[in-house]
Amino acid sequence: MAARSAAEDGAGRAPSTATFRELQACWALVGTSDARARYDAEEAARVEAVKRRSAYNIEIDLDEMEFVEPSHRAEAGGGGAGGTSGEGYFAHPCRCGSRFDVKESELEAGIELLQCDGCSQIARVLYEVGGRSEEEEEDDAVAEEEQRRQRSKHV
Numbered sequence: 001m002a003a004r005s006a007a008e009d010g011a012g013r014a015p016s017t018a019t020f021r022e023l024q025a026c027w028a029l030v031g032t033s034d035a036r037a038r039y040d041a042e043e044a045a046r047v048e049a050v051k052r053r054s055a056y057n058i059e060i061d062l063d064e065m066e067f068v069e070p071s072h073r074a075e076a077g078g079g080g081a082g083g084t085s086g087e088g089y090f091a092h093p094c095r096c097g098s099r100f101d102v103k104e105s106e107l108e109a110g111i112e113l114l115q116c117d118g119c120s121q122i123a124r125v126l127y128e129v130g131g132r133s134e135e136e137e138e139d140d141a142v143a144e145e146e147q148r149r150q151r152s153k154h155v
Contacts, residue, residue: 056113060100062127065090094121 030036070086089103098118102111107127114123 056122056124058121059124059126060092062090062107062125065092065100065102065125090125092123094119094123096121100125 028035030039067088068091069088087103087105089101090107092100094100094116096116096119098116100114100116100121100123102114102125107125112125112127114125115121116123
């Protein structure tokens, strides 16, 4: 009854049967707090998936970016992400001739999408925060295995 009265037009006329069925379908999706929470979670996941697929044009590995020390700011062509904070930053050239800049503290905060200083190009930075790279872990595993072999030869 409440759905029917809420859908009435200004003249007090009831909606058509098709319109009422559409309202019932919507109510089924969001009519209870559990249904609304489920709908919101599904919508948020869908939006996030679209963002991941279309938010950036290129990927740049952090190892390919140049670290610009704070004292080199003027030589590197301006403030960019480094600003006047005295913090160094990573930079990578863009196809437009400008560059992508990001401070280490921004990477640690989880920022991974960068917009070029001079155009609309968006890049995703590939990096690990506070961890060791796979190469470093593989090198350590190889070194440990070699040490075990050496010890077993001497026993």
